[in-house]
Amino acid sequence: MDFKELRKEYETAGFDPADLPDDPLQSFQQWFNAASESCPDPLFEPNAMALATSNTQGAVSCRWVLLKGITETGIKFFTNYDSDKGQQIAANPQAAATFHWPWLGRQVRMEGAIGKTDRTTSEEYFHSRPRGSQIGAMVSRQSSEIESREQLEQMQSELESKFEGQEIPLPENWGGYHIVPTRVEFWQGRLNRLHDRIVFVQDDQASWTKKRLAP
Numbered sequence: 507m508d509f510k511e512l513r514k515e516y517e518t519a520g521f522d523p524a525d526l527p528d529d530p531l532q533s534f535q536q537w538f539n540a541a542s543e544s545c546p547d548p549l550f551e552p553n554a555m556a557l558a559t560s561n562t563q564g565a566v567s568c569r570w571v572l573l574k575g576i577t578e579t580g581i582k583f584f585t586n587y588d589s590d591k592g593q594q595i596a597a598n599p600q601a602a603a604t605f606h607w608p609w610l611g612r613q614v615r616m617e618g619a620i621g622k623t624d625r626t627t628s629e630e631y632f633h634s635r636p637r638g639s640q641i642g643a644m645v646s647r648q649s650s651e652i653e654s655r656e657q658l659e660q661m662q663s664e665l666e667s668k669f670e671g672q673e674i675p676l677p678e679n680w681g682g683y684h685i686v687p688t689r690v691e692f693w694q695g696r697l698n699r700l701h702d703r704i705v706f707v708q709d710d711q712a713s714w715t716k717k718r719l720a721p
């Protein structure tokens with residue numbers, strides 16, 4: 507593999523920062539809609555985002571999660587609260603999330619505070635999932651060491667029998683998180699690496715400033 511040959515030009519038309527609404531979450535909604543509508547194949551999962559969290563010693567972890575909602579102040583995803591990410595978030599409630607939509611040559615980055623969603627939001631989302639995924643969430647003590655795959659599958663069939671014909675209750679340790687960004691950056695790839703970068707930064711009075719950054 508010759509990494510020097512892995513090179514692509516971003517031949518997009520760019521974008522006019524004036525076209526972005528003054529509110530970064532509204533701007534994000536616009537870009538997310540454009541990414542979803544133009545996505546060439548659902549396999550690309552336009553709602554996939556790289557989520558970075560860290561512990562109190564400053565060690566950082568990053569993994570993919572799926573965006574499951576855009577609110578007026580932030581974005582939501584769902585997971586296991588006892589997982590590694592859940593423990594990091596409890597210790598240091600700050601997160602960064604990054605989206606990449608290569609078919610548009612676009613990236614969006616968000617950074618800010620993170621907290622649990624209310625229980626009703628978690629209940630609603632949990633019960634909207636396929637039954638198999640609900641059982642899966644209950645089976646998996648996410649991020650902890652297990653003996654074998656068989657152990658997971660045995661627990662899965664035990665829970666399927668236990669809850670046959672009944673609603674599967676939302677596990678205590680499973681639910682949503684809401685990231686409320688104070689920095690949101692929109693990146694549009696352009697020719698010769700002279701990309702467009704527009705960043706929204708929130709001040710202490712919760713008002714947003716929009717700036718252009720060097721690529």
Ligand SMILES: Cc1cc2nc3c(=O)[nH]c(=O)nc-3n(C[C@H](O)[C@H](O)[C@H](O)COP(=O)(O)O)c2cc1C
Pocket residue numbers: 551554567569570571572573583584585586589590591592648649
């Ligand atoms: C495309 C993609 C989407 C994912 N979405 C989620 C998700 O929404 N929630 C989740 O808990 N894990 C999701 N995962 C699994 C996580 O990347 C990760 O393996 C898991 O959450 C455990 O992470 P942790 O040990 O850092 O807590 C996804 C993985 C991929 C590849």
